[in-house]
Amino acid sequence: MSARRKFNLKRDLLLLKQRIDSQSVFVYNGGMFKANEHLVAYAHTVKNDSYILDSNTTPVYIEDAKDFVHKVTQKHYEITNEYADEYKTITT
């Protein structure tokens, strides 16, 4: 693989990562969250009627923890699938 090809591959993958990073942001009850693997794991520990910190370390009230988990996992799988598809296109 040529140096130019390597650089372009690296750039395309980094741009994809940037795209997925921005797409993973969603708003819940006024707070901004990133639907990454950390939030997916953390969301399952959140209880009804409690506060959690969003990406900007602002407290956000979670009334229905089940609904929050559903939103986080749905968004996470959506962007992970998109990442997988794009990744294949770039690397093949």
Add this chain to the structure above:
Amino acid sequence: MSTKQLQHKKGIVIYNYNSPTVNYTAMTEKCIAQCRLYCPDIPIAVIGDKVDTADINISHPCPSNIHNIQGTKVWYNLARSSVYDLTPFETTVVIDSDYMVFDDCLMSLFDSDQPVLVHKNYFNVLHCESTNLQVGTSYLPMLWATVLKFEKPDENVQQMFSAWKQVIKNYRYYAVMWRLNRKMIRNDHALTIALAQTLDFGPNDHCVIPYDIVTCPQDMTVEHINTDHIVMKDQHGKCKITQSCHILNKESLVHAITG
């Protein structure tokens, strides 16, 4: 768009002042077309020179400024701090006309409860790195005025915009204080200083958009632009970008838009 829709609480504002060297209206028209695609039903107001495709046109005088990027040129960037007074919306996202929208990320800014949101980190497409800039020689990280969300009415936001106007008005003083290029007034610097003053130089993390602004520097030229992607070119070759990005080489952007 109907009058009822125009009375929405939220909207996008774009500044448009044609300069002797750059056809900003062409850029603004493309920017509006992209916003219509990815942010449907969001009204768009243009401040400055009239654009037919905008929902609302707001005439406002703007003093000229000069920049020294690839030679000394005139540009009109000194009215940005008046957007708080001029916006017809309660929740406004003001974007540069060279910010090309290729995704719906702006929509999440409208839904956030934060009264002010701006980018701090940027992804440099040429150097493939995510980083931030400092204000002058200080350790104060620069905030980008390219995408700015704010709420109105809000006392603190109003205070920030008043401070922004003061920084622009007394830029020579601040340029010496912060060791800025006093020959080129940058809204990014003025906004950063204004927000820092408003927050009493405390943390501004709650005002930061939690992802990088993808930026194509001056050395990258626009090869072509479509509704869902833009192709940039540099010494490494071509690169296709499918997300919203800030294009610093305005001349090549206008060339790609107008053909």
